[in-house]
Amino acid sequence: MSTFLQQLINGISLGAIYSLIALGYTMVYGVLKLINFAHGDVYMVGAFMGYYLANGLGVRAAQAIGMSANGLVARGLLGSGDLQPSLVTALIVMLLAMAICAALGVIIERLAYRPVRKYSRLTALITAIGVSLLLENGGQVVFGADPKFFPELFKKRNIDLVGGASINSADVVVLIIALALMIGLQLVVYRSKTGRAMRAVSFNLQSAKLMGINTDRIIAFTFALGSALAAAAGVLVAIRIPRIDPLMGILVGLKAFVAAVLGGIGNIPGAMLGGLLIGITETMVVGYLSPTYKDAVAFAILILILLFRPSGLLGTVAQEKV
Amino acid sequence: MLTLENVSVNYGAIEALCDISMRVDQGEVVTLIGANGAGKTTTLKTITGLLEPRRGRVMFEGEEIGGKPTHKLVARGISMSPEGRGVFANLTVRENLQMGAYLNKNKREIADDMERAFHMFPRLKERQAQKAGTLSGGEQQMLAMGRALMSRPRLLLLDEPSLGLAPLVVHTIFEAIDEIRSKGTTILLVEQNAHAALGHSDRAYVLETGRIVMEGPSKQLADDPRIKEAYLGE
């Protein structure tokens, strides 16, 4: 029982991170009908931005290895008083990383995706693969190919729960922040004027233009929003497991994308649900079956869902236009 | 108010509009009739900037607007109720109307305009909290027209407002067109229902395979034997 509870907690925590990334996939798919393969790599950039910001702000590294030359140089340049590890520090680092990645998302959209929007969707897809490869290979050049150790942004400790399970304070923080971000996203999408415009654009681009919506701007905004969430996920992952590398986005991105499809692509609550399901199933497989099969889980679920309910769990059945 | 001078539009290699010239004056209701595929919708899409003319000029209130982005044209006072209605099925009726007023920042005006739309189409008021996808075809058409009016257009483009509707609903729609006109909004109406369209407009253009083949006062065209035979089924 306690194993089950423990795996469930781990699964929800992991799933929350998948959900955050899946939201970006689903929103971009909603407005552009594009599988943004580069999204997982934006998540990776988010984690690295968190790393450099934390070091730059002078947060003491968790491990000695984490005290990289970069951190020391940055600290020397800034010369300001060191930030003590605390939740506030974590929040500052995360918000800054989110802002940087939002800008990155907008730049990617503007420079790579907008020029190919008038061509076939296949062209856009290949462009997305190109951007993904660029971020992965560029990341290896800029950040270095070796894994880096993320500094401890706040003191982690285990909290014992009833039933013998325990939860790490990092997981608590991950869950609270993820939940807050998702509530925030709901408010933006369903309560704000821009969110209404986003929904209009994703339903019918042409009608949205006729409303006077500058659809280019809404699409850019969607990329900013999705990329910011991915960056948050990147920082949160690094808080849980402080080892980051330039290729960390590939598999996680793919699974998050599967989560988006699982929930019904283009559907925001669906992406949240899909992420949680993938996260929980994955940890259960690791706990009860074999860790070596964990990477197959997401795809096996995906295949089953698509074969029996192609529109995803919460998606509406798309009608073929004749 | 609006003039098209020798406009040609292509879809890929296919010429959809060929050397079209037409004008709509302030306060008029002008109708564009023609069979399926004659280029009526293409004309409207060109005026609203959804398509770019390959040749020729589109002038609105003395300025060239051909190829300008749609949202800028909406800001200038052109609004369109698209064919097949194009309502946002995933948004409520109220949200759809709010979308129509997207460029208006004055909350008071938006509230007034919404009241006016509800006054014109009381059915919409009853269903304002419902998702637009659950409305009947006639109600969706009302919503599309009400939504197009929310941007306070000076020129309203209506694409096939009576398409696929029951005769009674068609009647309501044309009454609404008369009402919109009486408030001073200029209308360009595209219709397959030539009978009703000629009865509710001042002037008309007849479009055939991308070319204007006839034009004149609506009354005169309604009496023309060629029109009678081809479009009025007499």
Add this chain to the structure above:
Amino acid sequence: MSRYLRTLIIVLIVLGVLYGVDIVFHGRLISPYFARIAMLSGIAITLAVSLNLINGFTGQFSIGHAGFMAVGAYSSAYFSVNYGVRLAESLGGGSLGWMVSLFLATIVGAVCAGFAGLVVGVPSLRLKGDYLAIVTLGFGQIIVVFLNNIEAVGGARGYSGIPIVKSFFWIFLIAILTIVVVYNIVHSAFGRALISIREDELAAEAMGVNTTRYKVMAFVISSAMAGAGGVLLAHFDGYLNPKSFEFIKSFEILIMIILGGLGSIVGSVLGAIVLTILPEALRGFAEYRMVIYSLLLIILMITRPQGLLGGNNALKIWRARRRARSAAAKAQIVDAPAESSSDRNPTENPPGKEHA
């Protein structure tokens, strides 16, 4: 009868040329580095042309090609390690023995990959567009995960000790066979059915084409040929690792056919060659190599979305361009300003801009 004779002569000439080049390669008359790239190009051609059958001609967007390649590679490697070596030795261990052994290994690899294609294709091909793409990608990844867990073929450590048969002759024979098979399919009634599915699946169905059956058949053939490509790769390096068959590999093949232009066999061949050479050519840029590669890909998509040889028939475009150029040259003599119009070749971009 003369037609058969002609075909026979062509086949003999091709075999002769391949054999000749093979001898040149083995004689180390050219650098082994160049020989290696040439042979890798040959393998890439097999993979690209086979993927084009399903993606380009049938219009079914699959991105799991590397998975089928892996099935072919691993099954044939298993065959060679356990039976092939003995077989070749019992036939004297000479090149003839290895030829027979490799031939059987290729059959094993192609049949296994074709069977995998059938298993994946039957349920998946009911899906369309993005969904099909994701499912094929998912199947590809699952194949990799399973390979990681099968100890008999080395698991995650990789499979080593596979007999190495670096044969230019064999690699290009398979590549040419792939091209011939795909060419013949495309120009047969079966191929027309596939193309009609690509153009309008509903209409094809309405006209009595059993679309599911045709799609599955194309998918199985395409997978089997990808498997044959995998066989070649397995016996090229003598070592296999599941990592090299991840979806990145599928993307690589996909990029080859996009670069060459979907639905163009000539394009696929050129795309395969260019994308095999390009990373090598960029070696001088050291760690920036892959950065430049991905940048080039993005720029290409923006400037030439239809690929280098886009359209349905590359040759047709080349001829049209030549005609346009010569027409422009003639015009230039009469009227100099006509030059600019020749740059705006009708095949460059679809005329008219659509605001979708």
